[in-house]
Amino acid sequence: MALAIFDLDNTLIAGDSDYAWGEFLVEIGAVDGTVYREKNDYFYRAYQRGEMDIHEYLEFAFAPLAAHDPATLQQWHEQFMQAKIEPMLLTKSTGLLQQHRERGDHLLIITSTNSFIVAPICRLLGVEDFIATEPEQVNGVYTGKLKGVPAYREGKSTRLQDWLHHRELSLQGSYGYSDSINDLPLLKAVANPVVVDGDPQLLAEAQTRGWPCISLRE
Numbered sequence: 001m002a003l004a005i006f007d008l009d010n011t012l013i014a015g016d017s018d019y020a021w022g023e024f025l026v027e028i029g030a031v032d033g034t035v036y037r038e039k040n041d042y043f044y045r046a047y048q049r050g051e052m053d054i055h056e057y058l059e060f061a062f063a064p065l066a067a068h069d070p071a072t073l074q075q076w077h078e079q080f081m082q083a084k085i086e087p088m089l090l091t092k093s094t095g096l097l098q099q100h101r102e103r104g105d106h107l108l109i110i111t112s113t114n115s116f117i118v119a120p121i122c123r124l125l126g127v128e129d130f131i132a133t134e135p136e137q138v139n140g141v142y143t144g145k146l147k148g149v150p151a152y153r154e155g156k157s158t159r160l161q162d163w164l165h166h167r168e169l170s171l172q173g174s175y176g177y178s179d180s181i182n183d184l185p186l187l188k189a190v191a192n193p194v195v196v197d198g199d200p201q202l203l204a205e206a207q208t209r210g211w212p213c214i215s216l217r218e
Contacts, residue, residue, distance in 0.1 A: 003169050004100040005160070005186070006127070007178035008111040008118060011196045012097075013088040014217060017121060018061065018113040019044045020084040025064055028076065050181045050201060054112070054152045059144075062135050065116060066144030073142075077120060085121055092216040096177075097125065106169060110160060110186070112152040116142070131159045156186045181205070 009016040022040035026033045039060055046052040065073065100107055108129045109122050115132040122130045134147040149155045164170060176183075176190035181201035187193035195206040195213040206213050 002103075002105045002173040002175060002191075003108060003171065004105040004175045005108050005110055005177070005190060006097075007180065007183055007186075007196075008109050008121065008130075009113060010179040011177055012090070012093045012109070012125060012216070013085065013121070014090055015084075015088040016044065016113075017085060017088075017117050020088075021080060021117050022061070024076070024080045024084055028079070030068070030076065031064055047180075047182065048199065052152075052182075054150050054155070055146070058114075058133065058135075058146050058150060061114065062142065062144045062146070065114075065135055065142035070140055070142075073116070077116070081120055081124070085124070089124075090216050093125070096216065097127065100175070105175070108163075110151055110156050112150065112156070112182070131156070131163055153182050154185045156183065157189050160186070160189070178202070187211070 006012050009018065019040060022036065025031045026037050043052055043057045043060065097107060106129070107127045108131065109118070109125070109127050110131040111118055112133055114135050116135060118130060118132045131151050133150040133152065136143045136145040136147040149158050151159045171190055173192070174190040175192045175194065176187050177194045177196050178187055179195070179197050179199060179202065181199055184202065184205060193211050195202055195211055197215050197217055198206060198213055203213060205211070
């Protein structure tokens, strides 16, 4: 059995769930449309360049979680799944996950997007284990603060090593799938890195390193 590690956004799904959540909040009028969309676009472009300040971004992204009660957030998320996530699902992603299941591999999604957004997506994909950036909660209510290390860039490797420490699993024979230059540290750590619909920077790295490149898009 090998560990098969998957990035989520723009890898297993055809879009970025974190960015889409911001767009969704604008569309339902939960935030100031003009200001929030401008900041959401700004952070997403910085992410694509591999230059995003994760703590600055999380302060922005966690604010709506802290501003609304859990029941309202849950209702919104159900709408979000139908409106934004279901159209992003990819048949080839389902096939790749099933391929690893049939081989007896242990599936793990690791994403910089926060756990409030991604937990239902992982369930929809049938992947039980995931590592995500964790927003702090007190008595079930989001505080707007970060809990622990964000699962971003080198932080993904840090969180992965901590996850492995508590399980009888290792990176020996492991697979890693991602689209983003931000995941270069993670891909360098696995035995079998695979670039999926990679961004230009990651494709250049893959060419230099001889890593395989695939597409899961229709």
